[in-house]
Amino acid sequence: MKINQERLWTRLHELSQFGKQEKGGVTRFSFTEEERKAKDLVISYMKEAGMMVQEDAAGNVIGRKKGKNEASPAVLIGSHIDSVPKGGIFDGPLGVIAGIEVVQTMNESDVETEHPVEVIAFTDEEGSRFGFGMIGSRALAGTLQSEHLQQSDQDGMTIAQAMAKAGLNPECIAEAARNPETVKAYVELHIEQGKVLEYAGHPAGIVTGIAGPLWTRWTIKGEAGHAGATPMNQRKDALMAALNVIQYIEEETKKYPNAVATVGQIDVKPGGVNVIPGETTFTLDLRDIDESVRDEVEAKIISYAQAFCEGQGMEIEVDTLQRVAPAPCSDEIRAVMEEACRAMGIDLYSLPSGAGHDGMQFNEFCPIGMIFVRSKNGISHNPNEWSSKEDCGIGTSILYNTVLHLAK
Known part of the structure; x- marks a missing residue:
């Protein structure tokens, strides 16, 4: 099944307008007005894709596609929409927009799955504002502690204070934790942020583990x-x-x-x-x-x-x-991704991730898997960060086939 590459590309660039800097790049920190506007846009995309949407106690935006068996554990697709100072437009948002595209393609094609599928835009993966990252994914995995919320930004505002200012109740953060029995697997699409795939001549790769x-x-x-x-x-x-x-x-x-x-x-x-x-x-x-x-x-x-x-x-x-402990990716999910690549005629290529990602928070929570998309010149956390429309489409197609297999 073909995903809508043009829609994926358009949404990526629409999202990049929030926090856009005059001299290039995107600065979009968590619990800010720029992030709120970006979240609202993501919510509109999720609803357009046919998902039920909620925002949990940590500020994670969660879109859900029902499964034939609603009581069965869900397949999660996740990433983040916050950025580093003057970052690029792909790091994080690609994974969220790709997840939405996967679900929208399923719904437009009347594809039903046994398991529910959820797309999550996690709060503050980067840690740029408070020096403490992966707030949303830690909260969902149940490992975020109340003392973590006392970390402060350069202006002395704590995470708890910033949450309250954004309309969230930090005292309810534990409510964001999920029961592991409700989750079957977690998968994430992300740009590589390095030069390995480019040097090897591959548009996408399967991640073996996260440093x-x-x-x-x-x-x-x-x-x-x-x-x-x-x-x-x-x-x-x-x-x-x-x-x-x-x-x-x-x-x-x-x-x-x-x-x-x-x-x-x-x-x-x-x-x-x-x-x-x-x-x-x-x-x-x-x-x-x-x-x-x-x-x-x-x-x-x-x-x-x-x-x-x-x-x-x-x-x-x-x-x-x-x-944070390194997180090996599931052999079973990697095998599904490899089969998806073979079906698409894409040469198999595996590589580790030197960068940290939300998925590593779920290493002891559920099986995890990651797909990397080639980065031009290996540049990331930089206004010149770039991945081609075609490579983003290929990565999203691998994600689609992987999620389809896991959810069916």
């Missing part, structure tokens, strides 16, 4: 002082100490073939042109498909940083923002 992100915030406390009156050998410069640790992070991580480390934020206090930095805070995003390897790298970095700062007479604190 687990470990986010930490590091604070080094030295001593502020006069930039002109303090000799170099008498300084406790917190920024220079941080740069030394960051350099070690770069060198140590390169020793491991699948490990990646990113320092994405740095804050220097007091921040004067003529003042020696007395405190420096930076974030570290550390990932590997193997949890033991990731944790080994983390331990080496912490050990080095503590020894270095102690030798310089400085203090160091490391706070864990999130620690």
Whole structure:
């Protein structure tokens, strides 16, 4: 069955208008007016596709297609519509719009399934606003705790406060949790965000597993002082100490073939042109498909940083923002995806995901599967992020055949 590629493409670009930046890219954080407008558009698409729609206690938008046996567990299709600062239009939204297209194609073709099919636009996958991601998928999986809602953004507003401002009740967050018995499987379509498929010449690929992100915030406390009156050998410069640790992070991580480390934020206090930095805070995003390897790298970095700062007479604190275990994809779902590719005449190609995705929250909840679509030049989290209309259509067609098999 052919999906409507033009409709898919049009909706992707319509959705990109909310949070669109003058100089390119999309900035659409969770619990904002831009996100609300985007959610409302997604809801309209779901209703047009013939789904019943609800918004749960976490702000997840859920569209449901009834199954012949409504009591049977549902097949979930999910992704997110929030973005990083000045991000692209495909990361997240493609998976949501593709899921809606799958259901709409079924309904237009009078295709009935034994199991219900649900499409979910999850709240805050990226974590860009609060430094804590996958809020909606954690809530649905039942792993989001009330203390997580005390994470705050750069303006000091907590997740709980932002939820309340958006009309949600943070005290009811537990109501978003699903009973695992009501879910048969979870599948997600996403752009690759890397160059593997492009280099291999494949429009789409089947994901073998998702690397687990470990986010930490590091604070080094030295001593502020006069930039002109303090000799170099008498300084406790917190920024220079941080740069030394960051350099070690770069060198140590390169020793491991699948490990990646990113320092994405740095804050220097007091921040004067003529003042020696007395405190420096930076974030570290550390990932590997193997949890033991990731944790080994983390331990080496912490050990080095503590020894270095102690030798310089400085203090160091490391706070864990999130620690997510890597998630292997289901062999059974991968086999279904492989069969879908064969039926479409698409060469099989498998690859791991270095990026984290909502699906990893369901690893111990239900079987999960992921499909990647080729990314031009491997660019993502960037206004130049791009996947072709044809590749998006191919990925959505694989998703359609996969969901059809799982739901029937």
